[in-house]
């Protein structure tokens with residue numbers, strides 16, 4: 001019997017376990033599988049507070065339906081009927097700039113009418129058609145790429161907040177090719193993003209898109225009961241194969257595979273295959289005895305801390321309608337928040353009748369110290385920022401703070417090289433796999449896509465052992 005251990009009960013670990021199980025069962029491979037999770041509950045970054053009719057997500061609030069992997073997983077789990085699509089109004093996204101919220105333009109005429117950029121900056125974007133390409137083999141930062149192709153103002157007011165929204169990161173340090181590989185591919189293939197957009201639209205027959213130029217394509221999708229439905233269903237499927245409250249302490253080689261040792265009560269576990277589905281920083285210490293170089297390399301993956309501050313208000317407290325997804329704040333504004341998501345406008349069920357829920361993000365790579373403030377200070381800071389930006393002075397009727405010291409891995413310049421080095425270490429450690437959102441995509445869709453790829457690798461490895 002082959003034994004497979006997956007460490008980490010976030011979406012990466014749970015989805016990987018599901019995919020491995022499916023493949024080994026269909027291959028008729030006699031196996032035992034275990035998932036070890038440090039906490040008493042599964043989900044990792046996915047979780048929520050439910051109180052007084054509010055449902056406030058701790059981390060992700062949904063996944064986009066423009067990529068298939070999470071939708072397919074939901075389908076296999078029988079969850080398709082429970083999926084909840086965001087409200088139509090949520091396709092409107094705002095950027096806060098120079099004292100105002102500007103709707104992200106969704107069409108060329110709206111782009112020219114918008115006051116987010118001045119006229120020279122808009123004309124500079126047209127100049128993208130003739131901008132010099134990235135040097136072959138180079139690893140430009142998002143900011144360098146943006147200034148070269150779109151000009152400084154569009155970089156500061158469009159690209160910068162997009163980077164905040166996804167990575168809570170610093171565009172001057174993040175690698176374009178690692179953070180936004182599709183954009184890098186399009187530049188390489190078409191030599192211009194405008195030319196690429198036109199060519200792709202022509203190919204698709206100008207299909208309707210619900211996203212503005214800096215908004216992601218697709219509709220945000222979750223469940224009426226919150227995103228936790230997904231990890232909870234995966235955990236239910238695992239049943240006794242899931243071991244909670246089992247923090248991995250170390251990994252050692254045995255004759256045929258690996259021995260996992262845990263802090264606390266969980267017994268050692270010997271296995272043929274070990275999959276670490278942890279944040280890079282958490283995977284480092286358990287690997288020290290096995291491969292010090294790999295452990296050191298994993299420490300080089302940097303993280304940005306983020307605090308999520310959920311505030312619920314009576315709807316009447318707002319002088320304006322919260323008619324969109326929310327707003328992001330460019331770094332040049334020097335404000336103390338990264339942006340605010342109008343959660344109950346995205347999914348109406350997240351607040352009771354007559355109320356609204358906003359989730360405001362604080363910290364990130366450029367202001368990490370703000371994410372470490374006390375809960376009371378974070379609530380006060382967000383209230384002051386929302387008062388200045390949205391004019392809301394009322395006392396919230398609901399407040400919930402979540403802090404993530406290692407919220408999102410920063411794919412800084414050199415990320416690709418670090419991944420190659422990691423693969424070189426792993427090639428000398430047969431049967432050991434590393435996955436999670438620190439490496440090949442930070443979104444839930446990336447985690448579920450990578451789960452299938454890792455499971456393929458595990459199944460192939462076990463076929464070769466047989």
Ligand SMILES: Cc1cc2nc3c(=O)[nH]c(=O)nc-3n(C[C@H](O)[C@H](O)[C@H](O)COP(=O)(O)OP(=O)(O)OC[C@H]3O[C@@H](n4cnc5c(N)ncnc54)[C@H](O)[C@@H]3O)c2cc1C
Pocket residue numbers: 007008009010011012013036037038039042043044045046058059060061062063064246247248249277278279282286306308404407408435436437438442443444445447
């Ligand atoms: C504030 C925020 C908002 C986000 N919003 C979105 C969004 O809207 N859409 C989207 O697609 N993505 C979003 N993301 C990203 C998304 O949350 C992640 O991609 C995803 O949840 C990562 O899952 P994971 O399993 O790779 O890691 P994690 O969820 O971090 O799971 C790792 C697990 O490993 C466990 N663990 C750690 N150490 C050990 C150990 N020694 N032994 C055993 N177990 C251990 C942890 O307890 C945890 O359960 C957001 C992230 C954050 C922080």
